Amino acid sequence: MDKHDIAKILDEIALLLEIQGDNPFKIRAYERAARSIENLDADIHEVIKKGSLRDIPGIGEKIAEKIETLVKTGKLPYYIDLKASIPKGVLEFLKIPGLGAKKAKILYDKLGLKSIEELKKAAQKNLIADLPGFGEKSQKKILDSLDKLLSYNKRHLWWDAESIAEPILEGLKKLKEVDRVEVAGSFRRKLETVGDLDFLVATKKPKAVMDFFTTQKWVSEVLNKGEAKSSIRLKNGMQADLRVIPDKSYPFAELYFTGSKEHNIKLRERALSMGYHLNEYSLDPLKIKPKAEKDVYQALKLSYIPPELREDMGEIEAAAVGKLPKLIEEKDILGAFHCHTTYSDGHNTLEEMVKRADELNWAYIGIADHSKSSFQANGMQLDRLEEQLAAIKKLNLSGKYKAHIFAGLECDIMTNGKLDFADSVLKELDYVIVSIHRSFTLSQKDQTKRLIKAIENPYTTMVAHPTGRLLLKREPYAIDIDKVIDACIANNKIMELNGNPMRLDLDWRYWHKASQKGLKCAINPDAHSVHDLEYVRAGVNIARKGWLEKKHVVNSLPLDQIKKLLNQKGL
DNA sequence: GCCGTTTTCGGCCCGACTGTTTTCAGTCG
Numbered sequence: 001m002d003k004h005d006i007a008k009i010l011d012e013i014a015l016l017l018e019i020q021g022d023n024p025f026k027i028r029a030y031e032r033a034a035r036s037i038e039n040l041d042a043d044i045h046e047v048i049k050k051g052s053l054r055d056i057p058g059i060g061e062k063i064a065e066k067i068e069t070l071v072k073t074g075k076l077p078y079y080i081d082l083k084a085s086i087p088k089g090v091l092e093f094l095k096i097p098g099l100g101a102k103k104a105k106i107l108y109d110k111l112g113l114k115s116i117e118e119l120k121k122a123a124q125k126n127l128i129a130d131l132p133g134f135g136e137k138s139q140k141k142i143l144d145s146l147d148k149l150l151s152y153n154k155r156h157l158w159w160d161a162e163s164i165a166e167p168i169l170e171g172l173k174k175l176k177e178v179d180r181v182e183v184a185g186s187f188r189r190k191l192e193t194v195g196d197l198d199f200l201v202a203t204k205k206p207k208a209v210m211d212f213f214t215t216q217k218w219v220s221e222v223l224n225k226g227e228a229k230s231s232i233r234l235k236n237g238m239q240a241d242l243r244v245i246p247d248k249s250y251p252f253a254e255l256y257f258t259g260s261k262e263h264n265i266k267l268r269e270r271a272l273s274m275g276y277h278l279n280e281y282s283l284d285p286l287k288i289k290p291k292a293e294k295d296v297y298q299a300l301k302l303s304y305i306p307p308e309l310r311e312d313m314g315e316i317e318a319a320a321v322g323k324l325p326k327l328i329e330e331k332d333i334l335g336a337f338h339c340h341t342t343y344s345d346g347h348n349t350l351e352e353m354v355k356r357a358d359e360l361n362w363a364y365i366g367i368a369d370h371s372k373s374s375f376q377a378n379g380m381q382l383d384r385l386e387e388q389l390a391a392i393k394k395l396n397l398s399g400k401y402k403a404h405i406f407a408g409l410e411c412d413i414m415t416n417g418k419l420d421f422a423d424s425v426l427k428e429l430d431y432v433i434v435s436i437h438r439s440f441t442l443s444q445k446d447q448t449k450r451l452i453k454a455i456e457n458p459y460t461t462m463v464a465h466p467t468g469r470l471l472l473k474r475e476p477y478a479i480d481i482d483k484v485i486d487a488c489i490a491n492n493k494i495m496e497l498n499g500n501p502m503r504l505d506l507d508w509r510y511w512h513k514a515s516q517k518g519l520k521c522a523i524n525p526d527a528h529s530v531h532d533l534e535y536v537r538a539g540v541n542i543a544r545k546g547w548l549e550k551k552h553v554v555n556s557l558p559l560d561q562i563k564k565l566l567n568q569k570g571l
Numbered sequence: 572g573c574c575g576t577t578t579t580c581g582g583c584c585c586g587a588c589t590g591t592t593t594t595c596a597g598t599c600g
Binding site: 023024025026027028029030032033057058059060061062063097098099100101102103132133134135137138141185196198224225226227228229230231241243256257259261264265267268269271272277278279280281 | 572573574582583584585586587588589590591592596597598599600
């Protein structure tokens with residue numbers, strides 16, 4: 001039972017209480033406790049041992065007791081009883097747009113509906129329209145959305161969401177009635193996946209903007225439409241909301257609609273404690289006329305908090321004492337190390353990749369093709385590796401390109417933790433990235449041991465995509481990430497932040513603490529074509545979410561310094 | 572259920588839209 005399991009149970013208790021119609025503030029208390037546990041830095045078992053559970057914000061007497069029972073016995077009678085009182089299927093009702101806890105309870109109480117299937121049959125038999133609080137329209141809406149539930153609830157990679165948002169944003173920008181516009185929400189916070197798109201517009205003519213937004217070619221359905229707020233369903237099932245606001249309120253609205261919800265609640269509480277009242281229109285009774293968000297933060301005696309950090313992970317506390325990090329920026333990146341070519345499974349040649357690095361004004365590019373065991377990725381046998389090494393040397397000597405080429409390798413880690421090539425081969429290279437591409441199902445203990453053994457190899461330089469996750473597709477393999485981080489630090493090895501939009505691995509939630517302990521980061525594109533080098537941008541987004549500064553990121557170092565760093569290998 | 576340098580009781584973030592009502596509850600973000 002780890003902190004994620006506990007947080008999940010606390011969240012589920014909150015949902016169950018909601019359906020039971022319990023005190024809303026009690027429900028929020030459980031939700032808050034869940035977030036606190038989820039964001040906990042320390043090991044939950046240690047915290048319990050020290051008896052400091054109640055020092056965690058949002059954890060009081062009752063919830064502390066429940067967590068202790070849960071951790072010590074693996075189960076919680078209170079939770080078991082609660083679950084027994086409401087069928088699991090009723091929780092599924094909450095996923096249907098327009099159905100919340102109250103209505104879910106009515107469906108269960110009055111008609112005894114226990115699953116999505118039963119709900120569908122009841123709607124088809126016209127049994128729902130007569131229920132209190134329901135009507136013809138809500139019955140039809142339930143039926144309509146049931147078929148599309150899967151696409152509605154789908155999240156999208158941030159990278160994909162960007163290309164969906166772009167034409168809508170451009171369309172709004174061109175509208176003469178629009179004074180200011182941007183995409184807020186989790187998209188602006190650069191969260192790795194995005195559920196829906198939140199557009200924010202400043203205008204004096206809301207109606208014209210709303211009419212435009214709800215009638216364009218990207219609309220598949222108008223969910224609701226008002227003067228201040230409209231929602232549409234896009235063709236791919238994604239929801240897009242538009243909020244319209246007078247220009248004088250824009251900074252407040254920007255803050256509010258960027259979130260996160262937890263960040264906003266903390267801000268409002270802070271405002272209240274200072275005698276103010278904060279909403280998306282103003283900060284009363286303060287008569288400030290902010291031009292930008294930073295003016296609002298300033299009024300709350302906080303330094304400006306970049307959107308990426310607004311996750312209630314300590315940023316408000318840090319901003320209150322002027323201790324926010326100076327986040328890494330894309331322009332700080334001077335090169336990258338995880339790039340493939342046609343020597344293995346890349347689409348572009350070595351020279352094409354280097355040329356592109358030149359165009360990006362990079363000072364260096366590291367080529368790391370797959371090793372022989374990755375036959376699925378056309379991994380290189382020794383002769384091909386030697387051939388590539390010679391080609392890189394030649395190209396460097398030719399002086400044809402400004403970018404220096406580092407000769408590396410993405411070396412497979414065998415199931416026993418040994419590397420795919422012997423040390424005598426590895427030592428000829430400028431650097432070695434080690435990674436796991438098979439045997440994902442080892443136990444956590446064995447997988448951790450395997451990776452740490454590879455980290456301890458003297459010729460290992462950095463660890464690629466350490467959890468192997470593919471966002472929205474494949475869960476991370478079981479691994480004790482804290483131990484892996486500690487092993488990297490102890491052996492002076494670099495951890496990759498893989499910028500492939502589907503990986504973004506190591507996850508941002510680990511980086512703040514890990515970097516403070518001394519973990520070095522390389523933001524890599526894991527590029528398989530010249531276009532993929534752009535993934536560095538996605539990597540920088542996530543690095544910023546992880547509080548990383550330039551000093552933590554090795555590929556912000558100029559050429560002479562990165563050479564020096566790589567030469568430390570084998571020490 | 573949590574919390575407190577105005578409080579150990581009485582607060583707890585707050586506004587827009589929809590559909591079902593006949594003045595508002597429920598949902599959503």
